Amino acid sequence: MKHTIDVCFSPAMLPMYDYKGAVVVVIDVLRATSSMCVAFEHGVRSIVPVATLEESLAFRSKGFLVGAERKGERVEGFDLGNSPFSFMDESVRDRDIALTTTNGTQAIKAAEGAASIAIGSFLNLDALCEWLKKQDRNIVLLCSGWKSAFNLEDTLLAGAVCDRLDGLFGFTDHRDAAIAAKCLYQVAQNDLLGFLENSSHRHRLANLHIEEDVAFCLVPNQTAVVPVLVDGALVAAK
């Protein structure tokens, strides 16, 4: 029997899904999961996703770099924020990082109880798909959204995965979300940035002058790494 692939548009809807025995792929394209992919591509050893600023800071005494983003900006007093460019530095090589972000790390928490949790972004799209084919489990693509609301950029990445894996997986009652995500991706794929031009997150982020981040996060296949959660820490899948 075929395994299934579904798309979940918000951590708030995850309880409706049968994800306990599944691989959950957490997606936060702008920018948490993109930055995580960059971090591992640049030699980071592990990333511990935490919920609060306090939890992140507490890891400093254990020799970790600490990262925190709120309202789109690096929180004062932390080594790293949520920009992929902040992880492109030799100083992160072989380091452990504790990280909290508005949406992405919260979505990882929501997925606790899944058989395994992986990190998806456009940056590792093809590598992620190859890895998923080998898992021999049902798959739930979990969009982090914005404070649990639907967002377009995470949906487009989920649609891109569905587009690539179509035919290899079956769908459950949630197939409509997968069909919608795939359709939106097919409309947008030749100009992702243009398609997102009017989206709410772009609008919100425009005030932060991170146009460069947004453009970077939409370029597929910049790394072959697939971060996975092992004992509470993200590491690069072997």
Added chain:
Amino acid sequence: MKHTIDVCFSPAMLPMYDYKGAVVVVIDVLRATSSMCVAFEHGVRSIVPVATLEESLAFRSKGFLVGAERKGERVEGFDLGNSPFSFMDESVRDRDIALTTTNGTQAIKAAEGAASIAIGSFLNLDALCEWLKKQDRNIVLLCSGWKSAFNLEDTLLAGAVCDRLDGLFGFTDHRDAAIAAKCLYQVAQNDLLGFLENSSHRHRLANLHIEEDVAFCLVPNQTAVVPVLVDGALVAAK
């Protein structure tokens, strides 16, 4: 200042929306809100949406016709089910109906607290849009979904409304859902039935032999009636 229009993909997500002062349009294309439009077009005086079978039955002693759908079928012992064709009968003229359905009437309950609640379907699409323009309030298009999960057919109708009202309304943080719904509608509009061919609800309903219902529910503008909730009962808006 412009009023806003948003799309909510599931009653489970409605609490994230600022709908208390807004008009909420409840959408359950297959088939509750389509059937409601047909009922008023055929002279029904009022429809009381209720949550349970027991509540519906209790209205019989008050002279109501009673309707109930579960798992897509009319429940034994009730006068009416959820097929639009069951409401195309002279016997419903000037009658009051108590109705419970799997998704549609539950979504109406979820919207309690809105400034007003209206009923939308492809059957009253243009009339609904004209009525919405006159309301002078923010609008939330609430897709009933299937047991609170995202579904395509309700999203397409929400997208059709956004397509028609674009430019007259602003968007809130939930604009991404409206953009997605509108985009999906624009892809699907010339062949709604074909687009839904693989959707989960179609698949589910195929077993019930209601192909005729599905085709009927996708034909726009068969009535000028806009059902609205007044004191707990749906009536045709003046």
